[in-house]
Amino acid sequence: MIKSQYKSIGKNIQRRDVSGKIKGDSQFCADIELKDSISLKVLRSGRHHAVIENIDVAEAMKIPGVLKVFTARDIPGENLMGIINRDQPLLAHGKVRSKADPVALVAALTDDIALKALKAVDVTYTDLVPLLDIEDALAENAPKIHEKGNTLFTRRIIKGDAKTAFEDCHSIVEKQYKTLAIEHNYIEPDAGAGFVDEDGTLVIYASTQNPHYDHQEVVNMLGVEESRVRIIQAVTGGGFGSKLDLNVQGFIGLALYHLKRPVRYIYTREESYLATAKRHPFIIDMKTGTDKNGKLIAIKMRACCNTGAYGSYGIAVATRAAVHGTGPYQIEHVDLECSCVYTNLTFCGAMRGFGTPQAAFAHESQIDIHAQKLGIDPLEIRIINGLKKGSINGTGQKLTDSVGFHDCLKSVKPYYEKASKDWVKQKTSPFIKRGIGLGGMWYGIGNTGVQNPSTARIEIDLKGRVTLFTGCADIGQGSTTILSQIAAEVLGILPEQVRMVVGDTKLTANAGATSASRQTYISGNAVKDAAEKLASVLLTAGVNKLKVSKSMLEFKDHCIRVSGNPNKSVDFAWLAQRIHAKGGSLSWQGYFDPETIPFDPETGQGTPYSTYAFACQLAFVEADVLTGEVNVKKIVAAHDVGKAVHPENVIGQICGGIAMGVGFALMEEFEFGKTESMKDYHIPTCADMPEVIPIIVESDEPTGPFGAKGVGEPALIPTAPAILNALNNALGKRIYNLPANLERVLKASIESGHFSPK
Amino acid sequence: MVNIKFKINGQKKALNIHDDMTALAVIRSLLKLTGTKEGCGIGECGACTINVDGKAVNSCLMLGAQLDGTTVVTVEGLAAKDGLAPVQKAFIENHGVQCGFCTPGILMSVNALLQEIPDPGHEEISKTLAGNLCRCTGYSQIFTSVKEAARLAGQGDQHG
Numbered sequence: 017m018i019k020s021q022y023k024s025i026g027k028n029i030q031r032r033d034v035s036g037k038i039k040g041d042s043q044f045c046a047d048i049e050l051k052d053s054i055s056l057k058v059l060r061s062g063r064h065h066a067v068i069e070n071i072d073v074a075e076a077m078k079i080p081g082v083l084k085v086f087t088a089r090d091i092p093g094e095n096l097m098g099i100i101n102r103d104q105p106l107l108a109h110g111k112v113r114s115k116a117d118p119v120a121l122v123a124a125l126t127d128d129i130a131l132k133a134l135k136a137v138d139v140t141y142t143d144l145v146p147l148l149d150i151e152d153a154l155a156e157n158a159p160k161i162h163e164k165g166n167t168l169f170t171r172r173i174i175k176g177d178a179k180t181a182f183e184d185c186h187s188i189v190e191k192q193y194k195t196l197a198i199e200h201n202y203i204e205p206d207a208g209a210g211f212v213d214e215d216g217t218l219v220i221y222a223s224t225q226n227p228h229y230d231h232q233e234v235v236n237m238l239g240v241e242e243s244r245v246r247i248i249q250a251v252t253g254g255g256f257g258s259k260l261d262l263n264v265q266g267f268i269g270l271a272l273y274h275l276k277r278p279v280r281y282i283y284t285r286e287e288s289y290l291a292t293a294k295r296h297p298f299i300i301d302m303k304t305g306t307d308k309n310g311k312l313i314a315i316k317m318r319a320c321c322n323t324g325a326y327g328s329y330g331i332a333v334a335t336r337a338a339v340h341g342t343g344p345y346q347i348e349h350v351d352l353e354c355s356c357v358y359t360n361l362t363f364c365g366a367m368r369g370f371g372t373p374q375a376a377f378a379h380e381s382q383i384d385i386h387a388q389k390l391g392i393d394p395l396e397i398r399i400i401n402g403l404k405k406g407s408i409n410g411t412g413q414k415l416t417d418s419v420g421f422h423d424c425l426k427s428v429k430p431y432y433e434k435a436s437k438d439w440v441k442q443k444t445s446p447f448i449k450r451g452i453g454l455g456g457m458w459y460g461i462g463n464t465g466v467q468n469p470s471t472a473r474i475e476i477d478l479k480g481r482v483t484l485f486t487g488c489a490d491i492g493q494g495s496t497t498i499l500s501q502i503a504a505e506v507l508g509i510l511p512e513q514v515r516m517v518v519g520d521t522k523l524t525a526n527a528g529a530t531s532a533s534r535q536t537y538i539s540g541n542a543v544k545d546a547a548e549k550l551a552s553v554l555l556t557a558g559v560n561k562l563k564v565s566k567s568m569l570e571f572k573d574h575c576i577r578v579s580g581n582p583n584k585s586v587d588f589a590w591l592a593q594r595i596h597a598k599g600g601s602l603s604w605q606g607y608f609d610p611e612t613i614p615f616d617p618e619t620g621q622g623t624p625y626s627t628y629a630f631a632c633q634l635a636f637v638e639a640d641v642l643t644g645e646v647n648v649k650k651i652v653a654a655h656d657v658g659k660a661v662h663p664e665n666v667i668g669q670i671c672g673g674i675a676m677g678v679g680f681a682l683m684e685e686f687e688f689g690k691t692e693s694m695k696d697y698h699i700p701t702c703a704d705m706p707e708v709i710p711i712i713v714e715s716d717e718p719t720g721p722f723g724a725k726g727v728g729e730p731a732l733i734p735t736a737p738a739i740l741n742a743l744n745n746a747l748g749k750r751i752y753n754l755p756a757n758l759e760r761v762l763k764a765s766i767e768s769g770h771f772s773p774k
Numbered sequence: 775m776v777n778i779k780f781k782i783n784g785q786k787k788a789l790n791i792h793d794d795m796t797a798l799a800v801i802r803s804l805l806k807l808t809g810t811k812e813g814c815g816i817g818e819c820g821a822c823t824i825n826v827d828g829k830a831v832n833s834c835l836m837l838g839a840q841l842d843g844t845t846v847v848t849v850e851g852l853a854a855k856d857g858l859a860p861v862q863k864a865f866i867e868n869h870g871v872q873c874g875f876c877t878p879g880i881l882m883s884v885n886a887l888l889q890e891i892p893d894p895g896h897e898e899i900s901k902t903l904a905g906n907l908c909r910c911t912g913y914s915q916i917f918t919s920v921k922e923a924a925r926l927a928g929q930g931d932q933h934g
Contacts, residue, residue: 028869030866030867031866031869031871033874034865034866034871034874035866036874037871037874037877038849038858038862038865038866038871038874038877038881039809039849039850039852039853039858039862040807040808040809040810040848040849040850040878041809041850042874043808044811044875046808046811046812047808049806049808200909201909202873202875202909202910203811203813203819203821203873203875203876203907203908203909204811204813204873204875205812205813205814251874252873253811253873253874253875254872254873254875254909254910256909284815285813285814285815285816491873492872492873492874492875492910493872493910494872664869664915665869667869667914667915668869668872668910668911668912668915670912671911671912671913671914671915672872672909672910672911672912673912674912675909675911675912675913676909676912693814693816693818694813694814694816694818694819695816695818699907699909701903701904701905701907702899702900702903702904702906702908702913702916702917703900703901703904705912705913705914708912708914
């Protein structure tokens, strides 16, 4: 085995934040106790679509202990939010577009008083026609939910001539796939707290994936100077995309602005379910064609996602679904289209994979159907078509480096071949059917075809101590640990010697959102850039002291020394003092923005991402044909992450993604208006989990920090496709709608004649 | 209002509480022990798990009045003065923690399990933790952590 050249990269060091978390000391938003803090509660419309005729708060204001009832009129700045398109008011004005729309905000001394006041607010509505699904919203005379109409956005990706190419295809498969809304269901319900500090700054503690975006929105909403608002990311109990939108930050900001006293707002689980974003439900029509050898020639996709009342990340979801519609396969003729449509449901937004998991369900089903039709092995057809170095994807981008899809397939192959021979054929109860299935995936790292830079700052003090300042929100995935490893690697110190200041808009610069699996790659590069600048000035000072060239120096144990010679060294404190005395800077800023080329507006051709992650998962399932129960026994998961900066963290992402994928495949279904609490919505427990065999594939990305890409979302994407393909293998019947719940599995097994075994 | 006396994390407490107050509210709001979390309020997620007389209990489903006469341990009471409990060490070393919101509840479920069954098998761990939801980890590293905790505890690395 080759010994790694790295000291920190690739090491399973202790997580930065774990000590507080296992002792119960970590302060999540709901744990922050501000003296004499008051309570906030939102009145939500409770109706799908209506004009607000009048809001009367007089009775509510008479209740003792009620401090203020806010409505849209109390918002001093712009009453609109949205990271991509600004269409969502903090408090409804004019009309409401979903049952979750906030109409009034009550500030009171206690929760109980606030709840009482909600009941006393008298709102007069005139109901409008509710549009609950895509079909209704697109009907000819449908009322407009927003002024611009009900289609928010359409993304097209067109390459070659799919229409003509289909004429020459040997195998053509055309199917419709449907997926439903999914709740993120992080275990920490949304919460926040805030106070006004002695300088008059509104300080807001947030459970967030993007503190700098929150900051911008609150500043804009209040119409105040940027320095008047400070967002501090509290310890955050998961996000998975939902905490990219503001949850309570705007309400807290508004109350602080007017009342200038400490506030706290903790959503109940029920309010979190009702009011926060969901995964977009999709309808996908997909047509693919191959030659007689199974080579994919053409693809046509018409997909539509339901974004509910507001855009949130809907445009990004539709864009990702379109770009990733080909799957990790080279296809010459591409005609992909995905639209995003408003309805009167609670808004849908980002959730782990932004539409790619939905698209992957379609393309991975398609490729298996082709394999079956052509009598080609499912692994073989993926090998035939898989993207490799030099391949050109659907957007016309040539993939030049770090294309590890074939390595993922190769890693899974021994398990696949053995299972095909042994496990599938082993005798079970006559009512238990076994099957295996593959799921492939690719995923662009970072935001799609737009700038999405990160910045970081590193500082050394006169005692030689290094501090890294980053706006990158660690929501539990471990980015703070990863970034400390990257800085430490550059400076030859231990990761725990890097002091970390994270997610505080007063102290840190914008690192962009913790989303799109981008932080290791993009913020990692920004940190590396900052650390290298600091390293360079330290080296220059070292040259002056040690009288040898830079190339002969190395970083070691908080010192710079002549390579291999511990006696000729100088420590960081001396170097820092020297630099300072000479008027040099001890603080350096790093920056990275991945190279992308925006889409051509007509054809969608461009370079949407500078690098992609790849994966293949193999699922082993048992289906009980009498009950419809599906037991996922094992998942082998091979993921090309570029370079695993912290392998156990990568495994944690893979296993967590698979759990979410099992839920997406088999059990999760958020029914608007019906799913109210965790009694009605079931996420996988440990008893639902398969054995997971994670395989880390490292295909160095030259533009990544020490070769790293990302894994957060890729972990989830292939799981549901692999399970659904395995179910088809077990039952001899394919399911086209997710989740494959008991009813659907039972129906499939009845249709394929398994119900009465011979 | 009702008077209750109980022992929590080694300390005696005498409180006068509202009749309808949950044990979770007593612990979080009155005693300011915020390590115990509220994830759902209806006994589905297990984030509020505490140990009452050695048993794992969802504190959101328990009335504060029922604490009277009991001995309670919360996550803050797991560690001995001279260091972490085996279960805490095991979760750190085996990467059983991501966002950490479910962690206190899981640690308390495991703590009760190991007191009852010092060397639990996969099925016993699975049965115990099926009431503690985690959305981050996929449970795999949690299982490894629990097995390691049992091993450490068995070696005499006992709490206290």
